[in-house]
Amino acid sequence: MSTTMGFQTEVKQLLQLMIHSLYSNKEIFLRELVSNASDACDKLRFNALDNPALLSEDSDLRIRVSFDEAAKTITIDDNGIGMSYDEVIANLGTIARSGTKEFFASLTGDQQKDAQLIGQFGVGFYSAFIVAQKVEVLTRKAGLNADQAVRWVSEGQGEFTIEQTEKANRGTTITLYVNEEGETFLNEWKLRDVLRRYSDHISIPIQMEKKEEDKTEWEVVNQANALWTRSKADITDEQYKAFYTHLSHDYDEPLAWTHNRVEGRSEYTQLLYIPKHAPFDLWDRDARRGVKLYVKRVFIMDDAEQLLPSYLRFVRGVIDSSDLPLNVSREILQESRDVKLIREGSAKRVLGMLEDMAENRPEDYALFWTEFGQVLKEGLGEDMANQQRIAKLIRFSSTFDDQATQAVSLADYVARMKEGQDKIYYIVAESFANAKSSPHLEIFRQKGIEVLLLSDRVDEWMLTYFREFDGKSLVSVSKGGLDLDQFSNEEEKKHQEEVTEAYKPLVERLQETLKERVKEVRVTTRLVDSPSCVVVGQNELSPHLLRMLKQAGQEVPDVKPILEINPDHPLVQKVKDLTDADFTDWASVLLDQAMLVEGAQIDDPAAFVKKLNKLLTQA
Numbered sequence: 001m002s003t004t005m006g007f008q009t010e011v012k013q014l015l016q017l018m019i020h021s022l023y024s025n026k027e028i029f030l031r032e033l034v035s036n037a038s039d040a041c042d043k044l045r046f047n048a049l050d051n052p053a054l055l056s057e058d059s060d061l062r063i064r065v066s067f068d069e070a071a072k073t074i075t076i077d078d079n080g081i082g083m084s085y086d087e088v089i090a091n092l093g094t095i096a097r098s099g100t101k102e103f104f105a106s107l108t109g110d111q112q113k114d115a116q117l118i119g120q121f122g123v124g125f126y127s128a129f130i131v132a133q134k135v136e137v138l139t140r141k142a143g144l145n146a147d148q149a150v151r152w153v154s155e156g157q158g159e160f161t162i163e164q165t166e167k168a169n170r171g172t173t174i175t176l177y178v179n180e181e182g183e184t185f186l187n188e189w190k191l192r193d194v195l196r197r198y199s200d201h202i203s204i205p206i207q208m209e210k211k212e213e214d215k216t217e218w219e220v221v222n223q224a225n226a227l228w229t230r231s232k233a234d235i236t237d238e239q240y241k242a243f244y245t246h247l248s249h250d251y252d253e254p255l256a257w258t259h260n261r262v263e264g265r266s267e268y269t270q271l272l273y274i275p276k277h278a279p280f281d282l283w284d285r286d287a288r289r290g291v292k293l294y295v296k297r298v299f300i301m302d303d304a305e306q307l308l309p310s311y312l313r314f315v316r317g318v319i320d321s322s323d324l325p326l327n328v329s330r331e332i333l334q335e336s337r338d339v340k341l342i343r344e345g346s347a348k349r350v351l352g353m354l355e356d357m358a359e360n361r362p363e364d365y366a367l368f369w370t371e372f373g374q375v376l377k378e379g380l381g382e383d384m385a386n387q388q389r390i391a392k393l394i395r396f397s398s399t400f401d402d403q404a405t406q407a408v409s410l411a412d413y414v415a416r417m418k419e420g421q422d423k424i425y426y427i428v429a430e431s432f433a434n435a436k437s438s439p440h441l442e443i444f445r446q447k448g449i450e451v452l453l454l455s456d457r458v459d460e461w462m463l464t465y466f467r468e469f470d471g472k473s474l475v476s477v478s479k480g481g482l483d484l485d486q487f488s489n490e491e492e493k494k495h496q497e498e499v500t501e502a503y504k505p506l507v508e509r510l511q512e513t514l515k516e517r518v519k520e521v522r523v524t525t526r527l528v529d530s531p532s533c534v535v536v537g538q539n540e541l542s543p544h545l546l547r548m549l550k551q552a553g554q555e556v557p558d559v560k561p562i563l564e565i566n567p568d569h570p571l572v573q574k575v576k577d578l579t580d581a582d583f584t585d586w587a588s589v590l591l592d593q594a595m596l597v598e599g600a601q602i603d604d605p606a607a608f609v610k611k612l613n614k615l616l617t618q619a
């Protein structure tokens with residue numbers, strides 16, 4: 001008895017989108033279905049490690065592709081793991097993947113852009129409907145009886161029917177009743193060509209039907225050995241790229257890859273790729289990670305997150321170990337010494353690949369940086385052993401060119417340091433615009449000292465771990481006192497001492513008036529054009545970080561800022577001579593405007609504006 005069920009809303013949306021945005025890329029259906037068939041064979045082989053009986057009845061795993069011109073059908077058949085009734089409903093009626101919501105939210109309605117996105121999302125099984133007006137799946141799960149097979153049929157509109165049925169052998173047979181678009185594939189040469197191009201790296205033999213008078217022969221059309229096991233010299237760039245697409249379902253070419261056989265304390269082969277675009281779920285902690293684990297060519301698991309540190313989670317690829325046991329579990333991976341060696345070795349390889357790109361293909365590196373730079377920054381805190389190597393790969397905005405595009409390396413910065421400069425200066429703010437126009441930069445701009453402009457979310461966190469580069473400490477220009485003495489001449493120093501002395505009474509008065517709100521008031525050298533600014537102590541959390549923590553719902557200490565005033569500014573000079581009533585208003589305006597510029601919200605904006613207006617009319 002068959003039952004009719006509706007697709008999950010997302011599936012309907014996906015089907016619509018796919019048919020409209022991928023019509024020019026029809027042949028991907030074959031790649032997706034063959035890829036699923038190959039995964040199904042991999043899974044069976046893996047399960048058979050514990051339960052050899054699963055394989056015994058038919059141990060030659062293979063995928064078969066055939067077509068019938070008269071009936072207008074194409075069939076993809078595998079003897080892999082198959083699916084049970086419940087699995088069919090779960091797998092072919094819904095999209096269970098994490099990040100599905102985010103994916104649909106990120107669609108723009110612009111077909112070209114969405115086609116890009118859908119490539120990243122991976123269209124999978126549903127791509128069958130690009131070329132088929134009806135799809136039939138007949139499947140029997142390994143280990144179940146012949147009468148526990150399942151037939152699933154859908155026209156890709158909004159629903160499917162499902163029924164229990166019989167199937168003589170294990171595995172899945174998918175029959176596509178092609179539509180007009182699909183008719184071009186009812187052709188041996190066409191099918192063979194597409195299979196060769198996209199499936200050559202698949203380790204399971206793909207067979208095509210060879211029709212000869214009264215008997216049917218099956219002919220293998222791919223090389224059928226796993227790509228990574230071949231020697232580099234025998235693999236073309238096209239084959240590397242095709243394998244990347246198979247792994248990642250990303251239709252864009254990868255930016256770079258590295259393929260090595262590692263021998264020594266731990267033996268393994270790695271083939272690792274850097275994608276061109278960040279996946280939409282890069283920031284989703286539960287998202288699938290990129291590296292597949294094989295042991296002696298047997299597929300073990302997807303997203304083996306132990307194989308690479310998390311700051312390299314954008315890397316896609318395969319690691320095939322010769323040392324791990326075939327029955328390795330995620331728990332074992334966590335403890336294993338071999339895995340630790342693999343992780344360290346792979347991180348080094350990826351960093352090497354990035355160094356090479358930064359050095360020899362700066363344009364590609366800029367692309368990489370825009371997509372994945374923020375993730376790589378996490379490495380400065382996560383991977384202390386490689387910290388200095390990672391640091392060289394980081395790119396910043398800086399006052400050198402005041403560009404929002406992050407393109408300045410620490411090596412560039414160091415090469416431009418002023419004579420006598422022994423520190424690397426930076427500022428962290430909420431946004432690039434905030435950082436760029438901060439009053440804290442005034443003296444640095446005047447003296448021609450470069451300051452790095454930081455405004456990514458991860459920056460504050462990163463800086464708690466990353467304090468030194470090339471023997472030079474990193475110093476915030478908005479924390480603590482500044483020691484720029486070595487850049488001042490005698491005259492400036494003398495002036496400094498004089499004004500500090502002359503403004504002592506004003507400083508004391510301000511301190512008394514603002515004592516509830518500030519920790520200290522002092523005369524500063526860091527300002528040129530602004531009357532005042534706020535800073536925090538050298539070892540205190542920055543106001544920007546405190547705000548971020550607060551937004552994230554954390555308890556934060558109440559840190560009072562230090563107010564610094566610029567004795568050379570006319571406003572400050574004016575305040576110096578005011579009587580008490582006006583003085584109180586001016587004092588709080590000096591503080592409030594410094595807070596605003598820093599990016600803080602002031603407690604009572606209305607009162608601030610009122611005071612300001614009053615003072616303006618007095619002026």
Ligand SMILES: Nc1ncnc2c1ncn2[C@@H]1O[C@H](COP(=O)(O)OP(=O)(O)OP(=O)(O)O)[C@@H](O)[C@H]1O
Nearest residue numbers: 036037040082083091121122123124125126172249
């Ligand atoms: N030939 C098959 N044999 C057994 N299971 C299959 C087969 N084809 C699909 N499936 C099951 O259906 C699920 C959904 O397939 P689909 O291609 O839509 O997504 P996916 O393969 O999980 O994702 P992606 O294609 O992006 O990797 C698979 O994860 C698998 O469990």
